[in-house]
Amino acid sequence: MLFYILRRVISAISVVIVTVVCSFLLFFAAPHDPAGVICGPKCTPERLKDITNSLNLDQPVVEQIGLYFKGIVVGRDYTAGGVTRHCDAPCLGYSYILGVPVTDLLARAVPVTLSIVIGGATIYLVFGVLIGTIAARVRGTTLDKATVGTSLVIGSVPYFIVALVIALYATFLPKSQYVSFFDNPIQWAGGLLAAWLCLGLTNSAQYTRYSRASMIEALGQDFARTARSKGISERRVVYRHGLRAAMTPVITIFGVDVAYQLVNTIFTERIFQLPGLGTRIINAFNQYDLPVLMGGVIVGATVLVVMNLVVDILYTVLDPRVRLG
């Protein structure tokens, strides 16, 4: 077990390192004039020189990458407009356009994205599993068929279109905004409600199908028959015995989905105008702010790799039948 975890951790770290190297090559080595792009349209020669010097763009690529890694581990200094600023350890670069270290910029956006995903995930997990379980209980009836059909249709319409329609037409919902949970929990929930419902609605469809299939399988197994033959009420068989067995695969998918949503809430944030990671990345794109884009990519990849690792390890704990290959 320990050996398995160790091997997975090492492979996860290798993926992150390769991602950093690849994105560095993509953003700073491949372009003809990265300093010029970072500098922007109103570029002065001094500023250009500052950027070239503090990013070490005049040195060999291997050395540049080494310095970037060093920045992540111990921090590094950036000079802009005659002022030298220290960027603390995990330093992912410096945004010359906004004049802030990338790490600070992204750290400010993380709570927004996290709030959106946690709220949405709670909604779709609860509703999806509940509706799926009910559909599995009444399997084969019109209600079941209608549920499956509706979930197929909702699941097939592009997500950004569903989100856009909700954002434009569901005006009875509170205005979409972000207020920190610690400042005012009620405003926090109110401002995010529209985004939560949107994320919840589209994903509930998917989770309804997962949990329905999983539940049907669980209820067909021997232990469910044994439970029924003991004379327990059907409700107890379904919610006590069936649900537990049926949840393991659903929880696994849930873990991976949450990871992807943390990285991919871009549509939700953009449409509901919430200042999360996705909005940050889109703004960086519009300003050709390469350091921020690269920081975003690295953070996204790390989140995905770590969450996948956690889910895999949890899965082996939850389900002892999984063989460690």
Added chain:
Amino acid sequence: MEPLIEEAAVEPKGASIDAMTAPTGEPKKVETRHKSPTQIALARLRKDRLAMVCLGIFIFFILIAVFAPLLAKLEGQDTTTLHQDLIDEYGFPTISFTSEHWFGIEPRLGRDLFARFVYGARPSLIVAITVTAITAVVGVCMGLLSGFLGGWIDRVISWVVDFVLSLPYLLFAIAAPAVILSIMGDNPTEADVSQVTRSRFLALILVLSFFGWASLARLIRGEVLSLREREFIAAAKVLGVPTRKVLFKELLPNLVAPIIIATSLALPTYIVAEAGLTFLGVGLVEPTPSWGLTISNATTYYRADPLYLWLPVLAISILVLALSLLGDSIRDAFDPRTRR
């Protein structure tokens, strides 16, 4: 459920086959029709009414895209002319549907909506079909090589597949177009429109292809791993058939079903990806007519001019819905185990 093997038309049981009572004369010929698994699946698909309706919708949109110039000429408009005379001082169009502008005109700019609608079908379909073709070819080749050859080639390809699948695709899709212009040697802040348009188109296809082939390669590798232990492959190897021939003549025909299923399920996702990225502002740019762009522009006018928003929204939704249902039907037809 119909029988899987539709080979022999069995004679009616009523007729006696006893030698004593059987009429003398030549024995009755049993008609047999040989069908490949693909033909059986296609026959099954043809009987699926929902699938045929969806296929019809898909063909309808392809025809719109192919004949876009003709349709626009029929209406007598093009995608770029600004009809400022039909716009009032607040930027709203003064006409709705006329015989000259079948779907009306854009607010503010006054371009013809029908022409932009029919031309807008093109980028979605071109990007989606190109990417599907590229990912299918690359994915199948990589999967075949990795599964059949094994050894270090397999290890390298599998690692790359795992790596690609663990990357945040959407973030790269946003980041790539930002650098692709400067990789091509132009400064993005001063590049002209045609350069940007071309580079965005290229970036979309590159990014979607880069992230699309990996899952297919993994699927094909798994199939090949089980197929290569079978007798017919061993026989081919013993006979001294060159590896290339074993791969493409022996293995590939057995992979038709998974390839068709995977590509037909992937096609609608690329249409969504193109429209979505364009909507975010990182895909195609003006003045290219694209549904994603129209939706993005129309959000400000959704109250004053609902049709402006709803035409592309409905078009994309219907196209994607039809394609995903068609994909499901194709999967059911080719893989009887998944029948609902």
